[in-house]
Amino acid sequence: MANVLIIGAGGVGSVVAHKCALNADVFTDITLASRTKAKCDKIAAEIESMHGVTIKTEQVDADVVADMVALIERVKPFLVINVALPYQDLPIMDACLATKTHYMDTANYEPKDVAKFEYSWQWAYKQRFEEAGIMALLGCGFDPGATQVFTAYAAKHQFDEMHYLDIIDCNAGNHGKAFATNFNPEINIREITQPGRYWENGEWIEIPAMSIHKPVVYPEIGPKESYVLYHEELESLVKNFPTLKRARFWMTFGQAYLTHLEVLQNVGMTRIDPVKFNGMDIVPLEFLKAVLPAPDTLGENYTGQTSIGCQIKGVKDGQEKTYYIWNNCDHAETYKEVRGQAVSYTTGVPAMIGAMLLIKGEWLKPGVWNCEELDPDPFIEQMNKQGLPVQDKILTEEIV
Numbered sequence: 001m002a003n004v005l006i007i008g009a010g011g012v013g014s015v016v017a018h019k020c021a022l023n024a025d026v027f028t029d030i031t032l033a034s035r036t037k038a039k040c041d042k043i044a045a046e047i048e049s050m051h052g053v054t055i056k057t058e059q060v061d062a063d064v065v066a067d068m069v070a071l072i073e074r075v076k077p078f079l080v081i082n083v084a085l086p087y088q089d090l091p092i093m094d095a096c097l098a099t100k101t102h103y104m105d106t107a108n109y110e111p112k113d114v115a116k117f118e119y120s121w122q123w124a125y126k127q128r129f130e131e132a133g134i135m136a137l138l139g140c141g142f143d144p145g146a147t148q149v150f151t152a153y154a155a156k157h158q159f160d161e162m163h164y165l166d167i168i169d170c171n172a173g174n175h176g177k178a179f180a181t182n183f184n185p186e187i188n189i190r191e192i193t194q195p196g197r198y199w200e201n202g203e204w205i206e207i208p209a210m211s212i213h214k215p216v217v218y219p220e221i222g223p224k225e226s227y228v229l230y231h232e233e234l235e236s237l238v239k240n241f242p243t244l245k246r247a248r249f250w251m252t253f254g255q256a257y258l259t260h261l262e263v264l265q266n267v268g269m270t271r272i273d274p275v276k277f278n279g280m281d282i283v284p285l286e287f288l289k290a291v292l293p294a295p296d297t298l299g300e301n302y303t304g305q306t307s308i309g310c311q312i313k314g315v316k317d318g319q320e321k322t323y324y325i326w327n328n329c330d331h332a333e334t335y336k337e338v339r340g341q342a343v344s345y346t347t348g349v350p351a352m353i354g355a356m357l358l359i360k361g362e363w364l365k366p367g368v369w370n371c372e373e374l375d376p377d378p379f380i381e382q383m384n385k386q387g388l389p390v391q392d393k394i395l396t397e398e399i400v
Contacts, residue, residue: 002359003029005077007062007092008084009039010294011340012106012141015348016083016355017043018338019386021053026356031075033058034084046339062088068095077101081355083348086110086117093125093136102134102358106141106351108232110190117191119235119370126368136368140354141347142308142327143169143249144233146388148372149350149379150310150325151237156376158323162314165237165247166400168226170218171343172252173304173331177293189261189270189285197230198248199238210258216250216400218307219391220328226250226400236370243314250400264288302331306342311399324399325392327383337387346388353382 004027006016013032020027032040032055040057048054060071062084072080072095082092082105089109096103110117122138129136139145147167155162196207212228231249238247264270269288274281309326327346334345354371357363363374371379383390 001026001028002078003076004031004079004081004355004359005072005075006030006032006081006083007034007060007068007088008082009034009036009043010083011344012347012351013083014043014046015334015338015340015344016081016351017055018047018051018340019349019352020355021047021051021055022338023352023356023386024053026359029077030055031058031077032056033060033071035059035061050339063091065091065094065098068092069098072096072099072101079104079355079358081351082106083351090121093122096134096136097125097128097132100132100134102136102364103129104137104140104351104354104358106139106145106347108139108144117232119232123368130367133366135358135364135366137354137358137363138368138370139233139236140351140371142350143167143231144236145347145350145354145371146327146379146383147308147310148233148237148370149376150390151241151312152372152374153376153380154310154312154314154323154325155241158321159312159314159316161243162241162312163243163245164311164313165241165244166250166311167231167233167248168216168218168250168307168309168311168326168400170216170221170224170226170252170307171304172218172221172224173302173306173342175293175302175331175341189264189288190272191231192229192251192253193261193265193270194230196228197234198228198246199234199244200246210253214400216252218252219326221305221307224252225255226252233370237372240370240372248400300335302335302341305330306346308346311395313398322395322398323392324395325390327388327390329388334387349386349388350379350383353379353386356382 017032037059044055079102086107109121197204210227215223216226217223269284271284307328311324313322329342331342334342362378
């Protein structure tokens with residue numbers, strides 16, 4: 001049905017390429033591009049071997065708009081699926097505008113020199129995308145992405161008003177490494193070392209990083225210490241669901257991970273400003289990323305599950321109720337299917353589903369949109385078909 005161009009050949013890019021190939025009736029022409037073409041070639045060979053589907057590969061520097069424009073003009077995709085770094089969102093959006101090509105990503109833009117992420121930069125493109133007659137779908141991974149679909153699904157089917165939202169994210173897997181991040185180390189460490197924030201009574205409450213935490217009991221996993229972070233979907237959700245009185249995001253971290261991170265912070269290895277070394281400027285966090293295990297190498301022998309969901313409290317027909325909707329994903333099973341670990345899988349599969357819904361026209365409309373602004377039902381239906389089964393229940397006792 002459509003030609004797609006995937007930008008980024010890390011763990012998530014690999015999963016997106018695999019899952020598009022597994023849905024070749026929709027994704028009839030697939031091109032995978034990144035700064036390092038050899039990484040794309042390796043993924044392409046793996047896909048051909050496992051699924052019998054041939055995909056094309058290209059080299060591109062996604063920071064350079066002119067290079068992206070040239071690639072898009074050569075490939076002529078219906079849609080660009082951006083699973084590169086968040087720093088590259090705006091250059092890729094600019095290239096899509098210049099070529100009138102639909103766009104989607106899995107994480108919102110952040111500038112390279114400031115550990116800050118928000119939607120304002122991308123929301124500012126709304127009118128230009130509308131005028132160009134093309135769509136930009138923002139943050140279509142799991143969180144952000146599926147968690148927003150879960151919230152929209154709850155609003156549509158379970159509540160007259162939603163008042164309290166808690167997004168809870170657990171990775172109870174074990175990869176056997178002393179210290180490794182499950183997605184890009186640079187982005188991961190920037191995200192969790194900045195102050196936390198949550199929404200309450202119409203304003204943002206800022207807290208010191210990792211200062212609010214408690215054990216949360218996750219389905220099939222049990223209790224895990226969970227920490228309040230700021231996460232980008234909160235900004236979008238409180239805008240689109242104004243009845244929310246409080247919205248928080250929780251994520252699990254093991255003690256060994258936190259101890260390593262504290263040491264790295266204390267010795268300056270998480271800094272994002274350049275330092276002089278042997279007469280050269282180097283960024284400590286970029287150097288740290290280079291010596292840590294790459295997320296796309298963690299899949300083999302990874303055991304355990306992820307569990308990500310939304311606990312929502314609100315009112316239906318005048319009665320208060322608490323609703324929980326979630327997915328559990330198994331690391332070993334995802335490795336068998338697409339040679340990726342579950343954190344990459346839970347981001348890459350929703351990206352493929354969002355792309356599929358654009359191609360089929362079910363989510364396609366000009367402008368810049370977040371996932372909760374679109375019909376959640378076909379997305380949930382595809383999650384159940386594509387390896388991320390959704391479970392839900394009414395809670396008699398709150399999890400968070």
